[in-house]
Amino acid sequence: MKKQQSGFTMIELIMVIVILGILAAFALPRFANFGNDARAAAIQGLAGTVRSASAIVHSAWLANGGTGTTAEVEGATITTTTNGYAVATAAGIGAAMDVDGFTGTAGTGEIVYVPADYTGADCSVTYVQADPAGADPEDRVPQITVDDTCAG
Numbered sequence: 001m002k003k004q005q006s007g008f009t010m011i012e013l014i015m016v017i018v019i020l021g022i023l024a025a026f027a028l029p030r031f032a033n034f035g036n037d038a039r040a041a042a043i044q045g046l047a048g049t050v051r052s053a054s055a056i057v058h059s060a061w062l063a064n065g066g067t068g069t070t071a072e073v074e075g076a077t078i079t080t081t082t083n084g085y086a087v088a089t090a091a092g093i094g095a096a097m098d099v100d101g102f103t104g105t106a107g108t109g110e111i112v113y114v115p116a117d118y119t120g121a122d123c124s125v126t127y128v129q130a131d132p133a134g135a136d137p138e139d140r141v142p143q144i145t146v147d148d149t150c151a152g
Helices: 012-030 033-063
Strands: 072-073 076-078 101-108 110-115 123-128 143-148
Touching: 033 072, 033 110, 033 123, 033 143
Parallel strands: none
Antiparallel strands: 072 076, 101 110, 110 123, 123 143
């Protein structure tokens, strides 16, 4: 009597493992960059938050008569320019937003937000405050610049 073979041979199993290894070598680099993609998405989300907060502060300033250099938003007093846009400080646009996980560094007339755990220089949202006396109409509203390459 002849004995029936059952299962796979050693060669067949080794070939399957080799093929899976080759497929994994090509697929792994596509999935290894999720950190940078997630950071870039967070930066885009923060940019939307900055734009919304700026518009809400200006709207609140207008709704309260359109005078002075403060606006009340949800019980918080936000420091504004004379035309009602939030200034680029922690008491201005920083107070209008809830930005957990980001660090804001204020400069002269601007504040730059970067992810708290990021050490590169290519992943940020920059808020440049409005210049009410600006000659160009674009200068009279805040400028928001996004760098979402986040390569590091």
